[in-house]
Amino acid sequence: MPRYGMVIDLDRCVGCRACMEACKVENNTPQAIFWMYLFRFEEGEFPATRISFLPRPCMHCDNAPCVKVCPTGARYKRDDGLVATNADACIGSRYCVAACPYGVNSFNWKEPKANYYLDWSAPSAAQALKPVTAGAVPPYDNPDLDRKWGKEQRKIAGGGHRQGIVEKCTFCVQRVEKGLKPACVTACPVSALEFGDLDDPASAVSRRLRSDRSFRLREDFGTEPRVHYIGAARAGTGAREIEQPKGATA
């Protein structure tokens, strides 16, 4: 059984947000919901300023608080380490939202639309698409998302986008089970993201972890995240988010 994890090299990341984009296309996440989110930080005063980035998927914690508080068992930890949400069992209690120190869970307040970004079936869209993709339609309606996955055979790929339930990054379980890497990893133009088996010493994640000092986010919560960060370009505590979440300090 592999022990899947992710390594994110902050020295390589250029903050382009291709990871966010790839995630949206692959998982067709509703408007304003980002399973992968890239924070942009700024510190210092002009002209001595410094900018840094932090891609933040779900941490797929080994000691996941969200799994512990879920009242229905909809949120569970798979043998390979993926923290999954069974869309059929979620009752929308939002306890995971409350317990997660990383803010990775999103609640669907409204019924998501089937397709937010463009109605590909409209003739005007088809025309606009032609010169860009030679007519190929992006997989906004990925049928894999509605299938059941894993030995438990549960609906965990996020196709359950619907009002009243919580969703989050799945590490692209529908790709991982086919031997592919998550969409964000594949899309990163500078290979800042890497995914693989942390137990396999020859895997790219293990090699990268050996080559550099690593850290994980908010270790003080004892969550034991499976996402490791390497590189020195880490935001200091004085850093300001360039686009600020509600309620954060300047």
Place this chain on the structure above:
Amino acid sequence: MSIPRAAQALLLIGGLFAVVAASGAAEVGVTPWPTTAEQIRKGKIDVGKKYGMGTDQRFHRIHESTLGLECAACHADRIPASARTFSVPPAVDVSQASPGPVDRRVCQGCHVGGPARDVYGSQRPSEVKQR
């Protein structure tokens, strides 16, 4: 005597939750709170069956109505940058009615190694009994 809200929040963050909870509990006449915690878990104190974050649902009924925590013990005006929750800017996960963001360090005061259920402690998810 009631401790001012800001001090209460600070005390909680500092891990001196017992002092605060005792004073909170005294106000609503339930004491000591570890017993209360167990009674809630065993269903001996009625906190309703609605699992949710709404103020009339279990989460707030437990922490606010039953344990007597003030809103400001958890909801702050702002969260210091050192305690970022890494939530997404549109804040889609928080209802507009919320009195303010919640610094998750507050929860650790009670939810690491008891008497409240293990949320951030060393117990593995598989060891925590599902309801």
